[in-house]
Amino acid sequence: MPSLSTSDHASVVSLNLFVALLCACIVLGHLLEENRWMNESITALMIGLATGVVILLISNGKSSRLLVFSEDLFFIYLLPPIIFNAGFQVKKKQFFRNFVTIMLFGAIGTVISCTVITLGVTQFFKKLDIGTFDLGDYLAIGAIFAATDSVCTLQVLNQDETPLLYSLVFGEGVVNDATSVVVFNAIQSFDLTHLNHEAAFQLLGNFMYLFLLSTLLGVATGLISAYVIKKLYFGRHSTDREVALMMLMAYLSYMLAELFDLSGILTVFFCGIVMSHYTWHNVTESSRITTKHTFATLSFLAETFIFLYVGMDALDIDKWRSVSDSPGTSVAVSSILIGLLMLGRAAFVFPLSFLSNLAKKNESEKINFKMQVVIWWSGLMRGAVSMALAYNKFTSAGHTDLRGNAIMITSTITVCLFSTVKATTSFLSDGNTPKSIQIPLLDQDSFIEFTGNHNVPRPDSIRGFLTRPTRTVHYYWRKFDDSFMRPVFGGRGFVPFVPGSPTERDPPDLSRA
C-alpha cells in the first residue's frame, strides 16, 4: 500500500510511541502493583512526564508533546467508554438506594462549591497581577474546579470494598456533569449581574429538564437495544453482531445526547445501567463474557491513555514560558485554587451529609463523620476532565497568548498533578494492594455493617415497610419490572439461559456457552 507516502509521518511516529507507551504502562503498572505508592494511573502519569522530559531534551526545549490536546478526542472518544463501563458495572441496588443523597451532592453540592470557588477567586485574584478577568471568567473557574472528576474517582475507590462511598462519590461526579452543562449555559445566556429569584427558578427548571431528558434518552436507547436483540435474537447466528450492536447503541446514546445539547455523561451512564439490567441478559453467554470484558478493557485503555496524556502534556513548554518570569504568581494561584477547592468541597459535603442523615432513620444507612471526610477528600482530585474544561475556556486553538490564560492553564495542570498524586497515594499508602483501599480514615466495622446488609430479604411485612422505606420502593420496582418490563425487554430469568450478572464476582456458569 502506498499509504506511507501520503500519511503524515509525524502522526505515525506519535501513534507508535503512544501505543508502545500504553503497553509499557500496562506492564509496568502490573510489575509495580505491589508497590504501595504506585497504581496504574500514577504509573501512566509518571511515564507521561518522563516521555515529556525526553521529548523536551530531544527537541532542544521546543516541544514536549506528541499530539495537541484535543477536546474532541477526549469528549468524543475517551470519556464515553469510561462512563458507560461505570454504568454497566455499577452495583445498581447500592446506587439507587442512595439516589437522593447522590442528587443532593451532585446538584446542590456542585452549586455551593462553584459559588465558594467563584467568590474566593474574585477576592484573591484581584490582589494578584494576572491580567483581567470578568465575572464570566470567574464563574467558569468556579464551574471547572467544582466538577468532580469521575475518572479519577474510579482510580481510588473500589466499589466491591466500599460500595456506599463509591456510589456516592462516583454518582456525584455523574450528576454534576448535568449541573456543569447548566452552569456553563447560564454563564453564556443569563445577565449574571442581576440574578433574581426568577432566574434562579429558571436555572432549577433547566437542570430538571436536562437531567430528566438525558436520563430518559439513556434509558430509551438501552431499552431499544434490549428489545431489538430480544426480538431478532441474533445469538442464533452471531455473537459478533450482538456485541457490535451493544457497542454501537451505547455510543449512539452518548452522541445523541451531545447532538441535542444534553449531558452525554448522564445519558451513557444510564444507558449502561439499563443495558446491564436487560440487554446483557438477552445475548448469548459468549456475548456476555465478551461485552463485560470488552467494555472494561476499553474503559481501562481510555483511562490509561488520559493519564499518560495528562503527564505528557503537563510539561508543554509554551504554557510555562509565559509564566516563567513570575513563578511566584503561578504558585500563588495554584495554592489559592487548591485551598478554595478544599473549602468549597467542605462547604457542601458536611452540611449535606448532615441533612441526608436527618432523613434516614436506620443508623446503619447514615453517613458518619469518617465517611464524610473520605467523600470530601476523594472528590478533591482534578484530572483530565478539569484539564479539558480549562483548555476549552482559556485557550483558542491550543495557544495561550494572554498571560492570564497561560497562568490559569499552568495552575490547572499543577492542581491536577498535585491533587491526583496526593489523593491517590494517600489512599494507596495504607492499603497493600492497588484499589483495595482499606480506607485509612474509616474503621472496618462501619463498613462491614454497610456492605454486609445488602442481602437482606425483601420486606414482606408492615415492619419491613416501616423500617426500610427504600427497600419497599425497590420491592414495588421489582414487581413492576417482573410484570411489565422484563416480559417486553428481557432480562434475568426471561431468556433461555440462567445468567450471572456483570457485577457478580463468582464465575458465571459457562457450560452452555
Add this chain to the structure above:
Amino acid sequence: MPSLSTSDHASVVSLNLFVALLCACIVLGHLLEENRWMNESITALMIGLATGVVILLISNGKSSRLLVFSEDLFFIYLLPPIIFNAGFQVKKKQFFRNFVTIMLFGAIGTVISCTVITLGVTQFFKKLDIGTFDLGDYLAIGAIFAATDSVCTLQVLNQDETPLLYSLVFGEGVVNDATSVVVFNAIQSFDLTHLNHEAAFQLLGNFMYLFLLSTLLGVATGLISAYVIKKLYFGRHSTDREVALMMLMAYLSYMLAELFDLSGILTVFFCGIVMSHYTWHNVTESSRITTKHTFATLSFLAETFIFLYVGMDALDIDKWRSVSDSPGTSVAVSSILIGLLMLGRAAFVFPLSFLSNLAKKNESEKINFKMQVVIWWSGLMRGAVSMALAYNKFTSAGHTDLRGNAIMITSTITVCLFSTVKATTSFLSDGNTPKSIQIPLLDQDSFIEFTGNHNVPRPDSIRGFLTRPTRTVHYYWRKFDDSFMRPVFGGRGFVPFVPGSPTERDPPDLSRA
C-alpha cells in the same frame, strides 16, 4: 460538560448518522439474511447509496457525503483490525500447506496482472481524450487494479466451507500488499524508461527484503506478546490487561511496519497467526472468549463501515460533475478497466495454477480448472482498498481538478460498485445462506476431497515422507515447536488450562473460566 460549545456540530451530526446507519446495516443485514441476492456488504453498500441520495436531495445537489474520504482513517484505523482478525482466525495448516502457491499468486501473479493492465491502458487511453498521463500514471493504474482486495475476498469466500480457495485468494491478497509497496516504490525511484536485468533483480531483491522483514516483524511482535503474557501471567489479576495488551501489541505491529515503510498488512497478518498459535493459549478462558469475539466484532464493524462509506461516497457530486459532459468516455474507461482486470487476472491465474499443479504429486492437492475459475472470478472484486489507492494517486486533498483525474476516480468507483455487486451476488445467488457459498462453478465432490483430508495423521514412515512432503515439513515444524518454541512462548498444552483454538467450531470447554 461544555464540550458542546466547542466541538464541531457538523462532525457530531455525521458521527451520529454513521453510528445509526451502522446499527441499521446490522439489523437489516440480519433481516435480509434469507434473501439470496443480499449479504451484509451489499446491504451496507445499498444503505450508503440511499443515504447519499437523501443527502444529495437535502443539500440541493451540493454534496452527498458526510466525511471526506480519508486514507488515514482507512489505512490506520479500519484496515488493521480486518487483516489482523483474518490472521487470527485463519486455518493455519491450510494456509501454510499452500504457501508456495500463495506466494506465486501474490508476487509473480500481481506483477503479471500489473503489466497486462499497464500495457492495456497505455494502448487504449491514448485513443480516448482524457487528458495527459505519463508512464508513472499508467503504472500506478496497473498497480491499483492489480491489487486484490482482501476485504472483499472475506465477503464472498467462507473459510469453513472452501478452505483451499479461501487460503489461496485471501493469501494472495495479503502477499500482494508487499508487491504493491515494492511496485509503488519502484515507480518513484527507478528510471522506468530504461528497465534492464539489473533493475529487475533489484526489484526482486526489494520484494524479498520487504516480505521477509514484514513477516519477521509480525512474528516478533506476536512472540513478544506471548512471552510477556506468559511470564507476567496477568490472568491472575485481570482479564482486561491481557485483552488490552493483545490489542495494543497487534496494532503496534501494524504501526511499526508503517513506520519502517514495510507492508503493514503482511506484518499484522503474521502477528495474528502467531498470536492465535501462542499468545491466545497463555491467557485465561475469559480472555480467550473475549479476544476471539472482540477481534471478530471490530473486523466486522470496520468492514461494514467501509462498505457503507464506499456506497455513500460513490455519489459525491464533485467527481461526477467534471465528467458529466462526456459520459461516454467515463463508461468507456470503466469498461476498458473491467476488461483489462479480467484479462490481467486470467493471464496469471491459469498459467500459475498449471505450474503449481506440476509440482504437486498428489492429485487431490491440485487446483482443477473449476477452482481456477473461482480463483480468477473471486479475485476480481475491487473495493475500498482500490478506492483508497485511487484517491491517493488521483486527488490532492480530496479535490479532482484535472479532468483526467476525475475520470479515473469515477471509473474506479464504477469498477468497485460493479465488481463487488456482480461478484458477490453471483456467489450468493446459488447459496441459500449468506457466505455459505456452495461455489456455483465447482462441484461438491472435488471439495470434499480437498477439505476432508486435513485430518490425515502425521506421516511416520518413509512412504509418508515421499507422498506428502508438505506434511513432513509440518512434522518437523511441530517437533521444533514442541521442543523449543512452546516451552518459551507457551501455547496449546503448555499452559494450565486445556484450551480450544480460535478456529475450532466446537464450543470450547468453559467450565474453568
